[in-house]
Amino acid sequence: MRTTITSxxxxxxxxxxxxxxxxQKDYLCALDGAMGDGDQGVTMAIGFGAVRKVLDSLKDQDIGTIITKCGLAFNATAASTIGALLAIACMRGGREAKGQHEIGLADVGRMLEAAQLGIQERxxxxVGDKxxxxxxxxxxxxxxxxxxTGTPLVxxxxxxxxxAEAGVKATIPMKSKMGRAAWIAERSVGHQDPGATSFYLMWKSAVEYLTA
Ligand SMILES: [Mg+2]
Incomplete structure (x- = not known):
């Protein structure tokens, strides 16, 4: 059973x-279209296309550098609200793993918490703003x-x-307070937030790989 995550x-x-x-491009665009401008899936696909292109150049790098450079690559190619937030999240999260080629559960928690604080500030x-x-x-x-509590990593x-999934579902009844969707705050009620969904899908992807 896996106990660490390497570069x-x-x-x-x-x-x-x-x-x-x-x-997930079409699914995310449909979610965004219900309460925003409908570009979330396209932005994520373009941004991750840029991330894929830099992966080969990051082979011998530490975890902090890999995450930071991927966030910057995303936002450089798919400049957007989500791109800017992802870039700050990756910079803050990456800083917590600077120089490390292997991390454990406590590191992952610290990295995502730093990412959360970066997103809150930027x-x-x-929480609760949808x-x-x-x-x-x-x-x-x-x-x-x-x-x-010493729970094993997996x-x-x-x-x-x-x-994360429960958090995404909880956005459905919320009224949007941020971004373009705030223009149609009332209309946003009843729709799952595309930003929260994007994070959930990214995390699902990571967890599936790391727990397989
Ligand atoms: Mg949008």
Whole structure:
């Protein structure tokens, strides 16, 4: 059973994420179209296409560098609100794993928490505003709780994915307070948030690979 995540694992996770996000393009665009401008799936697919292109050049790098460079590659090619938030999340998260070629559960929790704080600051959003934070924050909480109780990595990752999924579902009745969707805040009620869904799908991709 896996107890750590190496740089090579991370590169494989990112390649799988790129494939999975491309496959979810139409689904994410449909979600975004119900309450926003309908471009979420296209943005994610273009951004991850750029990430895939830099993976080969990152083979001998540490985990912090890999994550930071992937976030920057995404936003350089798919400049957007989600691109800017992903870039800050990757920079903050990557900083927590600077110089490390192998990480454990506590590191993963710290990295995602740093990413969450970066997104909160940059996006000026809070949990409950119907954003990516509504999936990310419960994921962080689950990882930290699991680390505190000595839960094995694989079990902790599965628990965190369940928390992310519950967080995504919880966005359905929420009224959007951020971004373009705020223009049609009332209309957003009843629709699952595309940003929260994007994070959930990315995390699902990672957890599937790491727990297989
Ligand atoms: Mg959009």
């Amino acid at each position: 090579a694992d991370l590169l494989a996770v990112l390649a799988k994420m790129a494939t999975d996000m491309e496959a 996006g000026k959003a809070q 954003t990516v934070l509504d999936a990310l924050a419960p994921t962080v909480a689950a990882l930290k709780a699991a680390a505190a 079990e902790a990752l599965k628990q965190s994915l369940a928390a």
